[in-house]
Amino acid sequence: xxxxxxxxxxxxxxxxxxxxxxxxxxxxxxxxxxxxxxxxxxxxxxxxxxxxxxxxxxxxxxxxxxxxxxxxxxxxxxxxxxxxxxxxxxxxxxxxxxxxxxxxxxxxxxxxxxxxxxxxxxxxxxxxxxxxxxxxxxxxxxxxxxxxxxxxxxxxxxxxxxxxxxxxxxxxxxxxxxxxxxxxxxxxxxxxxxxxxxxxxxxxxxxxxxxxxxxxxxxxxxxxxxxxxxxxxxxxxxxxxxxxxxxxxxxxxxxxxxxxxxxxxxxxxxxxxxxxxxxxxxxxxxxxxxxxxxxxxxxxxxxxxxxxxxxxxx
Amino acid sequence: xxxxxxxxxxxxxxxxxxxxxxxxxxxxxxxxxxxxxxxxxxxxxxxxxxxxxxxxxxxxxxxxxxxxxxxxxxxxxxxxxxxxxxxxxxxxxxxxxxxxxxxxxxxxxxxxxxxxxxxxxxxxxxxxxxxxxxxxxxxxxxxxxxxxxxxxxxxxxxxxxxxxxxxxxxxxxxxxxxxxxxxxxxxxxxxxxxxxxxxxxxxxxxxxxxxxxxxxxxxxxxxxxxxxxxxxxxxxxxxxxxxxxxxxxxxxxxxxxxxxxxxxxxxxxxxxxxxxxxxxxxxxxxxxxxxxxxxxxxxx
Numbered sequence: 001x002x003x004x005x006x007x008x009x010x011x012x013x014x015x016x017x018x019x020x021x022x023x024x025x026x027x028x029x030x031x032x033x034x035x036x037x038x039x040x041x042x043x044x045x046x047x048x049x050x051x052x053x054x055x056x057x058x059x060x061x062x063x064x065x066x067x068x069x070x071x072x073x074x075x076x077x078x079x080x081x082x083x084x085x086x087x088x089x090x091x092x093x094x095x096x097x098x099x100x101x102x103x104x105x106x107x108x109x110x111x112x113x114x115x116x117x118x119x120x121x122x123x124x125x126x127x128x129x130x131x132x133x134x135x136x137x138x139x140x141x142x143x144x145x146x147x148x149x150x151x152x153x154x155x156x157x158x159x160x161x162x163x164x165x166x167x168x169x170x171x172x173x174x175x176x177x178x179x180x181x182x183x184x185x186x187x188x189x190x191x192x193x194x195x196x197x198x199x200x201x202x203x204x205x206x207x208x209x210x211x212x213x214x215x216x217x218x219x220x221x222x223x224x225x226x227x228x229x230x231x232x233x234x235x236x237x238x239x240x241x242x243x244x245x246x247x248x249x250x251x252x253x254x255x256x257x258x259x260x261x262x263x264x265x266x267x268x269x270x271x272x273x274x275x276x277x278x279x280x281x282x283x284x285x286x287x288x289x290x291x292x293x294x295x296x297x298x299x300x301x302x303x304x305x306x307x308x309x310x311x312x313x314x
Numbered sequence: 315x316x317x318x319x320x321x322x323x324x325x326x327x328x329x330x331x332x333x334x335x336x337x338x339x340x341x342x343x344x345x346x347x348x349x350x351x352x353x354x355x356x357x358x359x360x361x362x363x364x365x366x367x368x369x370x371x372x373x374x375x376x377x378x379x380x381x382x383x384x385x386x387x388x389x390x391x392x393x394x395x396x397x398x399x400x401x402x403x404x405x406x407x408x409x410x411x412x413x414x415x416x417x418x419x420x421x422x423x424x425x426x427x428x429x430x431x432x433x434x435x436x437x438x439x440x441x442x443x444x445x446x447x448x449x450x451x452x453x454x455x456x457x458x459x460x461x462x463x464x465x466x467x468x469x470x471x472x473x474x475x476x477x478x479x480x481x482x483x484x485x486x487x488x489x490x491x492x493x494x495x496x497x498x499x500x501x502x503x504x505x506x507x508x509x510x511x512x513x514x515x516x517x518x519x520x521x522x523x524x525x526x527x528x529x530x531x532x533x534x535x536x537x538x539x540x541x542x543x544x545x546x547x548x549x550x551x552x553x554x555x556x557x558x559x560x561x562x563x564x565x566x567x568x569x570x571x572x573x574x575x576x577x578x579x580x581x582x583x584x585x586x587x588x589x590x591x592x593x594x595x596x597x598x599x600x601x602x603x604x605x606x607x608x609x610x611x612x613x614x
Contacts, residue, residue: 046515136354140360141360143561145566231514232514234539236510238509241509279516282504284523286501288503289476
């Protein structure tokens, strides 16, 4: 059974991979700059931020939940981390506190959902507004600019010729994979996503797992935020606004089901890359801003359609 | 005993009411202005607010500030509250030129004079509109770019949110100069939605597509500051960056030489002139129906 499931999962993603390759080939015909090493690294670096958030989002959606607060958590933790750096505390401590804050806010989401039975959509929608509001009050609407150079390495550093954010994102994907597919915890998360009541009866601590995935989602949002402000050398209270849509789009394009229990981080990775490639392609080809969103919507729709067709054949 | 206590309570109540009433009377001596801002999520409007506050303090007027958070329905209730409070004049920075019209008409009906700030309104009676001329600002940026480039080079335009009046007007001003200059060619014209993180990623992509870029103009500072980071990370030097708005970060970047220039709308001045116009008009003076706030080019 395990084996057939695996093949099925691969087959499902097959359509998506085909769509991705068609996209790459098309753009490479239209722009000779597209398939160059610097541009590939550029695309990977740009996808790292959405990628890291999307791994957390994948786990959340696997439990049949949703996290609308990721962009706001990113924003709040980013401005607080930037402010901590300005206060002169050691860099590793600022990073640690920022990540911890992201984890805690996510955990509060989890508590609202498990203890107070608030639907994930509503609970995280509330947190989205609250965290963004706090980011604005905390900064009084002004950006915090000029960050510690040794902190900025997290966003601007290179190991060999590979940007550090790409390495961090790759690590997050790999750990996400190990956690979901190679540990008992992952199995439990899939099980509770498939059928929460059944999982509860079989003795899985459902509430604890749900709190955990939201906390991880918050943690990863904070991590993504640090890379982003490292790159920008500045944290604006508005930073990360709308990132929830990109993350959710990547997860869903990547074949993870909204009803939970079905999907993987590798599908999400393809979803993240598709979105980054669309954005990159539109800029390379200098598509007018009026058509940009139309093109984006059509491309995503076509990718999903191919995905569905491949799924049916399987 | 009980009777005594209740008598005492009533006495206290009466005293407190009387003293509160006295307090109210004292406050109403000065002018009270209501200022409705489209958003305080943008440093520009925070600075505008501070300019208005400073002027109000100087003129001895009381200023009640409300934030619409870019939400027209919130704006409508905020303004209704201000009308209820009986402010002497309303300074409105609308979230939307059309959506604001019913609110302005309500204020008109209540006999409260209305002044629009930074963004105009499509209807209703407005005493005066206080704003800077974005088209002139775009032109100013382009002219400076032409001067720095000696009239030759590949230029990039980072546009604001498609369809907003700021993006339209700044682009119009910029392009009116650039298109008339045969030495300049616009090699990329992309939107980065007034956002710094998008300015970074969009310009990164443009850098990949264009090996020769001499200058970049962005419709606001947030985008140009993102673009500066992109060029720095890619090790591309010698590009002239010009922004718009002169927010603190951009002014600092001009000082450190990272930005060539930024067009200063003067938000503090807009807020200040708005309050000034309202007070002047309330105390019987006449004000122009349109008050252009001077723009300035901030260079090193």
